[in-house]
Amino acid sequence: MRALFTLALLFAAPAHAQEVQEVITASADARDVARYGDRFFVATEGGLLVLRDDRVEQVLTAGLPGARLRSVSVVGDQLWVGAVEGTAVLDAELNVVATHDARRVRRAVDFGGHVWLASHGGGLFRVDGDQLTEVSLGRAHAYVRLTDLAVVGDELWVASHGVGVLRVNADGRVVGRVRQRHGLPSDYTWRLETHGDSVFVATIAGVGVVASDGTVDASHPVTALARRLPVRDVRDVALHGETVWLATFGRGLYRAEGDRPRRVGRFDHAHAALVDGDEALVAHAGGVHRVSGRSASGRSATAITSGGLPSGDVTALARAFGTLWVGTFGDGLARMRGGQFEAATSAHERWTVDRRINDLAVTGRGAHERLWIATDRGLYWHDGRVFSRVEDPDGPSWIHTTAMHVDGGALWVTTSRELCRxxxxxxxxxxxxPTFPVAQLHAVTTDRRGRVWVGSLHGLYRFDPDTERFTRHTVSSGDLPVDWVTAVVPWGDGVMAGTYHGGLAIGDGEGFHIIREGQAGLPSGWVNPHAIRRRGDRVYIGTLERGLVIGRPGAFTHLTRADGLPSDDVTDVLPDRGGVWVATRGGLARLR
Structure with a gap:
């Protein structure tokens, strides 16, 4: 089944403006699943999947605070959807009726006449009408890293990442705790599953079973069952009759009847499991599977969605070997084949390429073509057959490799403390x-005179390859609005430099002209690392949470989520074959 969901989006725009033609998200990366009526809802990195009869009925992104979802909860006759950027409330017709500024919400429940939200990073919230009230549980940072909620009698149980399970009354006061010292496998907990008079607590070290009075049953059969798993990082536990389902992060889903767990399917990173009769739906990093409990081995697994972008957090784009390559931050490489994206799993599993991709570049043609991959742990290359890390003693170190630029027959590379060619x-x-250190480099380009320009945390460097001398331009020299230069691109006789929050600096060979946010039509001054690309007489500027800026000084246009982008955090741009690919923290967009 196809998991590449392409949404055609057309907007009225001025004739000179570019439009979003299609959006591609990581809807195969499933994080949570819930049932509402005769449909299942899956929170993914690319929106909310609506499933009916094991088919994708639609993918919802419109009206949501963002496409990178972390949870979906049924509260009364509403769906509460937690995204990285905020929380949305949907009615039975799937209309967004409210949004709240509670980010990374992992669970919503009805307790004591109010809806309560658990956020991983924001803590506990109580919703009073349209008002969102923070509820303090403690001073340590672990008290805001919350992962689940469950109503147990007249208490709200709160799962945390670091302080176990907290028992909270209707006033929001902590009245009890269940910690590792009380018998839990770990204080780092993921999920709470109520079953009968017990609460099953999924943790990074197994499953704890807790009575409603807070007593831990360390000898419970499910606890013993989890100890037999090859990977004890259990993300979810589900029960139906005598059958136990355990979702692990590292070895996928296990099913057990009795004391022997059996692995189901070939997916590794499971996030959630939902019982559906004697079957289960499992949400994992590679999609959604329905797992049958009817076969003798318990190994029957059918894909509902699979394949696609490994993550919506896209950082880099390149065209190599006749296809589009995508780098993500944390989930590695993907490439397009037959109109669909697939993860380049062999690059990471066989050739051990670091999954944290910062930039991509291409050199050569034909038999000499190479794809270069800048990662958090060094520079790699791919020749169409194998992947390899650059291990030349004269080459870049095995450290944070940030950006690349191809100029004729030369590849320029920046790391956190080196400029390499x-x-x-x-x-x-x-x-x-020693008197002029080069450090914290973020971007590199060359101008028409052959000079090399390097953006850094400490200003803009101009490097002359002939003399091997660096010249630094800074705020104090009057050349920059701020010293943190994140992106550079050749412009005229000089360079255009983007900064982290000061706008643009344009050098014409004689001096610099500064354009701050709001000047010359520039709608944002927050430019992302290596996120300026040039095509002809226009530039494409990717900004931090402000969308994509297109044009030239005095004639800029602006695209945001309101115009169809999957996210306002734009990380890279690739002009390509009559269109433009745009990388964002929420997926890909193609402009026409």
């Missing part, structure tokens, strides 16, 4: 000198 199969790197 690869030309004629030889590496050369520069680190400045």
């Amino acid at each position: 690869y030309r004629a199969s030889r590496w050369r790197c520069w680190t400045g000198d």
Whole structure:
């Protein structure tokens, strides 16, 4: 079944403006699942999947605070959807009727006449009408890293990442705790599953079973069952009759009747499991599967969605070997095949390429073509057959590799503390000198004169390859609005530099002209790392939570989520074959 969901979006716009033609999200990366009526709802990295009869009926993103979802909860006749950017409330017709500024919500429940929200990073909230009230549970940071909620009698039980399970009364006061020292496998808990008079607590070290009075039954059969798992990081536990389902992060789903767990399916990173009769729906990093309990081995698993982008958090784009390559931050590479995206799993599992991709670049043609991959743990290359890390002693170090630029036969690379060049199969790197250190580099380009420009935390460097000397431009020299330069692109006789929160600096070979947010039509001054690309006489500027800026000084246009982008956090742009690919923290968009 296809898991690449392409949404055609058309908008009225000025003739000179570009429009969002399609959006591609990571809807195969499933985080949570809930049942409401005769449909199932799956929270994914690319929106809310609506399933009926094991088919995707639709993918909802419109009206949500963002597409990167973390949870879906049924509260009365409403669906509460937790996204990275906020929380949305949907009615029975799936209309968004309210939004709340509670981010990364993992669960919503009705307790004591109010809806309560557990946020991973924001803590506990109580919803009073349209008002969101923070409820303090403690001073340590672990008290705001919440993962689940369950109503147990007249108490609200709160799962946390670091302080076990907290028992809270209707006034929001902590009246009891269940910790590792009381018998839980760990204080780092994921999920609370009520079953009869017991609460099953999924933790990073197994499953604890707790009575409603807070007593831990360390000898419970399910606790013993979890100890037999090869990976004890249990993200969810579900029960039906004598059958126990255990969702693990590392070895996928296990099913047990008795004291022997059996693995089901071939997916590894399971997030949630929902019982449906004697079957279960499991949400995992590769999609959604329905798992049958009818077969003797218990291994019958049918994919409902699979494949697609490994993550919506897209950081880099490149075209190599006749196809589009996508880098994500945390979930590695993907490539397009037959109109669909698939994760390049062999790059990471066989060739051990670091999954934290910062930039992509392409050199050569034909038999000499190479895809270069900048990661948090060094630089890698791919020749169409194998992947390999650059291990040349004269090359870049195995450290945070940030950006790349191809200029004729040379590849320029920046790391956190080096500027490197690869030309004629030889590496050369520069680190400045003790009186003029080069550090915290974020971007690199070359201008028409052959000068190299490097953006850094400490200003904009101009490097002359002939003299091997660096010249630094800063706020104090009058050249920059702020010293933190995140992106550079050749412009005219000089360079255009984007900064983290100060706008643009344009060098014309003689001096610099500063354009701050609001000047010359610039709608945002927050430019993301290496997120400026040029095509002809226009630039594409990816901004932090402000969308995509297109055009040139004095004639900028602006695209945001309201215009169809999957996220306002734009990380890269690739002009390509009559259109433009846009990478965001919520997926891909293609402009026409």
